[in-house]
Amino acid sequence: MPLQTPCDPLLNGKSEACPLRGDWISFQLVDENGDGKPYAGLSYALQDSAHQTYSGVLGPDxxxxxxxxxxxxxxxTIDEPYQGAEAFYKALTQRESYPLPISELQVKAENTRFIRKDGARVEKNPAKEKADQFFQIEVRDLVSKSAHLPPYSPRKYPPNFSLLKIMGDLGFGPDESLLQGIALLPNKHSVLEVRPLRAFRPMLSKDNxxxxxxxxxxxxxAALSYRNFGQSPDKNPITDTVSFPLDATVGNMFGEGMACYKELGKIDPQQPTAYYPLYEDVPYSKRFEILPFDPALYDQNKPELGTKQEHPAKLHFFDDTEEESGTNTQGFITHHDEIILISIRGTLEGVDFLRDADAEQIPVKVGVGKAHQGFYLAYEAINTFIQTYLNRFHIDQKVIICGHSLGGAIATLLAEALRQGTNKYDVLLYTYGSPRAGDADFVQGAAALAHHRMVNDNDPIPSVPAPWMNTRKSVWMSGVALSFITAPIGALIFALGLTRTGGSPYEHQGALHHFMPVQFKGREHSSILWNPGCESIEEAACTRAVKKFGDLPDRALFIQQLFQMKHHFMIDSYIPNAWATLRRWQQTQESGRTVVTKTEYDQIYYELQEMQDRLKSKEIELSQSYQSDRREAQQQVNVLRAEIGRLDTSxxxxxxxxxxxxxxxxxxxSSIQAPEHDQNVERWMAKKENTVEVQIAMIPQANSAKLRTA
Known part of the structure; x- marks a missing residue:
């Protein structure tokens, strides 16, 4: 029994650090409304100066x-493990890889809500008036294991951490090594406002x-895949924790942005305009997860494992750029209970362009047909990383994959391998400015793959590798340059006289969606998204422009197209066009108008008719001309006739x-099925960046019908 003797004063003399009974403590857990009902029934534990523990259950308030x-x-402390019956939480606590120490308090906090839409703390809690002490706390303040929880957010009334440390240093209460919980002064009523445990996650549709x-x-x-993971320490951490302090990085966006209920709108710190995802407000455990790092809890996190040590950057981020035999491939993966998201980086450095040019075809190992060798080697490099993650965390979620440029080609090969593989994953693919990844046999075998392929205006990258380029880069690079320079007609049929080294021609897989700007002589211009269905637009880098090379419509020569690379970049082109399409479709649906206005229809129809007329003229010229090789002329005529028919389809x-x-x-x-869909869209529309009238999203007025393209 403790000695009943006086002790030195502690805490400015207001109380003595003495093992004498007689003090009392009362406390209440409330939400931001001042209501304690959300936390009723929670088991708690209090430990006093004599190391005595008092357990109980919070009352109805x-x-x-x-x-x-x-x-x-x-x-x-309030740290009782979750014992409820909800299958979602049970799965997280019982999974084989990185089981989470979810507490009853965490689940309660995940089912409360912020009063303010931006998640900022309220200024005045009604329960504060009844308190001798008022603290703004978070779940991690009251539990022993917190690596899976979000970092602290700013607060005006934090708990008294210094008091807790003093108690540990003096051996007064818990040992210093066991410091956890919130220190409360005796003979006072303390009110603890628990911050809701909510997160943002980007809305996505699971529909094909x-x-x-x-x-x-x-x-x-897809643009975020170009950024670093942003973890500190970044490799082989010897610390107990890691953080993600760098803005516009993968780790920061998912681990400290969305997880902390922050709406982040910049993929690159240098981008001039913020583009915010459409976020939905979800319980924290249903966010896109960045796995926890806790060497005391997970053996695989221990620093002594050296290169085999696991940490979030190693689990979520693939980057073999520094490896001697690496393919310079980069991408990231994350998941929540319904979706696994994979994004793969596109062409960034000189070595990527060389891989783009490595166009020899090799057989695919899963599925049918052949693939571009450079792209396939990059796919194989990242495939093991992806499969390892899926083996650990796939529980029948939809697998959504995206990629830009080279990343789109790698993503196409990955998506088809996952769809055709042993596990038959349910895959949805979106690519931006992707080159061709496989031959005709591969494309036919992948016909069932749900793939939406975006091409912007005059982007040159989707036109490579050309259908005939089944050859090593050392063979075709000089030859193709010559063909572009000396071809007597345009890019549409520039390669008719060239011979492949064998196999089926390269083809695009997936449904094309083409950003087509429509310009007028006035200040108005617009952009529509459509599937043209003709090679003059689709296969020739999808340009809207009607140009003359001789008397044929033609996109600029490929070498000249390199000066149009601005059409290929994500932040400069694809993202603004995607944003404009979303806003245009929203406005169209709200107003009850059609996707394409009569003004735009008249303008584009005129250009298509003019293109077809030129093709017909060229067909007549080729049919009547005397050429040394009439067989070649007939081949060209057949190509033109087929294209004339496709223009009718367009x-x-x-x-x-x-x-x-x-x-x-x-x-x-499918995201419209979410109960709070309308509020999620309203939150996005409240951003000033989404209310500004941008010309690219402008729908021309009816009186512009007479205007022609400049």
Whole structure:
């Protein structure tokens, strides 16, 4: 039994650090409304100065009182493991890889809400008036294991951490090595406002059908793949914790941005305009997860493992750029309970261009057909990383993959391998400015792959590798330059006289969606998204421009197209066009108008008709001319005739769009089923960047119909 003797004063003499009974403590857990009901029934533990523990259960109003404890401050913890029946939380606590120490308090906090839409703390809590002490606390303040919880957010009334440390240093209460919980002064009523444990996650549609929402959201994450992971320490951490302090990085966006209920709008610190994802407000455990790092809890996190040590950057981020035999491939992966998200980086450095040029075809190991060798080697480099993650964390989620440029080609090969592989994953793919990844046999075998392939205006990258380029880069690079320079007609048929080294021609896989700007002599211009269906637009880098080379319509020569690379960049081109399409579709649906206005239809129809007329003239010229090789001339005539027919298809598709009206499902896909869908969209629309009228999203007025392209 402790000695009943006087002791030196502690805490400015207000209480003595003495093992004498007679003190009392009362406390209440409340939400931001001042209501304690959300925390009713939670088990708590109080430890006093004599190391005595007092256990109990919070009452209906979230409060409790302990009397006649040993004098001095007490330490409060609420750390009972989750014992509920909800399958989602049970799965997280029982999974084989990185099981989470979820507490009953965490689940309660995840089911409370912020009063302010931005998640900022409220200024005045009604329960504060009844308190002798008022603290703004977070779940991590009261539990022993917190590596899986978000970092602290700013607060005006933090707990008294210095008091807790003093108690540990003096051996007064818990040992210093066991410091946890919140220190409360005796003979006072303390109110603890628990911050809601909510997170943002980007809205995504799981439907295979195209949606403007996925178009925009995945353009942001395709661009994010170019950024670093941003973890500190970045490799083989010897610390107990890691953080993600660097803005506009993968780790920061998912681990400290969305997880802390922050709306981040910049993929690159240098981008001039913020592009915010459409976020949905979800319980913290349903966010896109960045796995915890806790060497005391997970053996695989221990520093002594050296190169085999696991940490978030190693688990979520693939980068073999520094490896001697690396392929310079980079990408990231994360997941929540419904979706696994994979994003793969595109061409960034000189070595990437060399890989793009390594166009020899090799057989794929999963599926059918052959693939571009450079792209396939990059796919193989990242495939093991992806498969390892899926083996650990895939529980029947939809696998959504995105990639830009070279990353789009790698993503195509990865998506088809996952779809065709042993586990038959449910895959949805969006690519931006992707080159061709496989031959005709591969494309035919991958016909069932849900792939939406975006091409912007005059982007040159989707036109490579050309269908005939089944050869090593050392063979074709000089030859193709010569063909571009000396071809007597345009890029449409520039390669007819060249011979492949064998195998099927390269083809594009997936449904094309082409950003087509429509310009007028006035200040107005717009941009529509459509599937043209003709090689003059689709295969020739999808340009809207009608140019003359001789008397044929032609996109600029490929070498000249390199000066149009601005059409290929994500932040400069694809993201603005994806944003514009989303806003245009929203406005179209709200107003009840059609996807393509009569003004735009008249303008584009004229250009398509002019293109077809030139093709017909060239067909007549080739048919009547005397050439030394009439067989070659006939081949060219056949190509032109086929293209003339496809232009009819293009006009029909355009005509259909003039009658097409959109439903909300066309814009948002399956995400519209979320109970708070409207509030999520309203939050996004409240951003000033999304209310500004941008010309690229402008819908021309009816009186512009007479205007022609400059």
């Amino acid at each position: 979230g409060s409790a009182k302990v009397v006649n404890h040993y004098q001095g401050p007490v330490v409060l 059908k195209f949606s403007a929402l996925n178009l925009y959201q995945l353009s942001l994450f 006009r029909q598709r355009l005509h259909t769009l003039t009658f097409l009206k959109l439903a909300p499902e066309d814009i948002y896909g």
